[in-house]
Amino acid sequence: MHSSTPPLAHLLQGARKARRISQLELSLHLDVSQRHVSFVESGRARPSRELLHAWLLALDCPLVLRNEALLAAGYAPVYSAARLDDPALAEADHALAQLLKAHEPAPAWILDAEWNVVRMNSGAVWLATTLLPWAAELIGQVPINMLDMLTHPQGLGPCMTNLEEVGPRLLAMLRQEVAAHPALAPRMAAYEAYLVSKLGAKGVAASSLRPQAPVLTTRLTSPFGELAFFSMFTTFGTPNDITLSSLRVEHMFPADDATREVLRQHQAATSGT
Secondary structure (H helix, E strand, C coil), rough: CCCCCCCCCHHHHHHHHCCCHHHHHHHHHHHHCHHHHHHHHHHCCCHHHHHHHHHHHCCCCCHHHHHHHHHHCCCCCCCCCCCCCCCCHHHHHHHHHHHHHHHCCCCCCCCCCCCCEEEEHHHHHHHHHHCCCCCCCCCCCCCHHHHHHCCCCCHHHECCHHHHHHHHHHHHHHHHHHHHHHHHHHHHHHHHHHHHHHCCHHHHHHHHHCCCEEEEEEEEHHHCEEEEEEEEEEEECCCCCCCHHHHHEEEEEEECHHHHHHHHHHHHHHHHH
């Protein structure tokens, strides 16, 4: 089924399977019979608006998928999809800008659900241009996708000195995200192929058997020596807009004294102190 708005039955069945929930488990959660769940998923019955809302909530569907399901069932969509510069999102936009600024001089950027870079702080611009001087002319001029940068022959992947640790963990995270955002699937497949080409299929699989540190550290080769960072993500708690629900801020923190010193020197040089 290739319609831009898939039939409700197809959509709900795919969402349930992506969450690895059985029809019985879902029926118990919704307080309906398993037979009714089966009928809806086969297209033989249509849920009420209230039941459909509970159904989508139980499956933790992304807001964009909830709108698609409502439309497929013949109901009006609920969630807006405003541009980030829309006046209605002004407060949220201001909060995002504050987060980026507050994290200086350490790198931080805003990513959407497909890993497109929406915004970067100056620390992120500095890191990107330090690692990839050829990309300096692209920043702010063309859309940049973080996953594309990871698989680019001259991108971030070759900069990682511990790809065998970071790569498979990132791939596992992408596999989980694809369940909620199927549009990620081609880029996930490209990243998996990249890892296999660098580590081998056994190397990718074996990473899950190694002892894991409490926080995953990404180590990058640079003109200043090896830089080490760990990441934290900030998301909106209860967004009612599709745009806001897709955004997350990645904050990169220095993971060792050497990296902290490089950032300190960069800040001093740029501030003139």
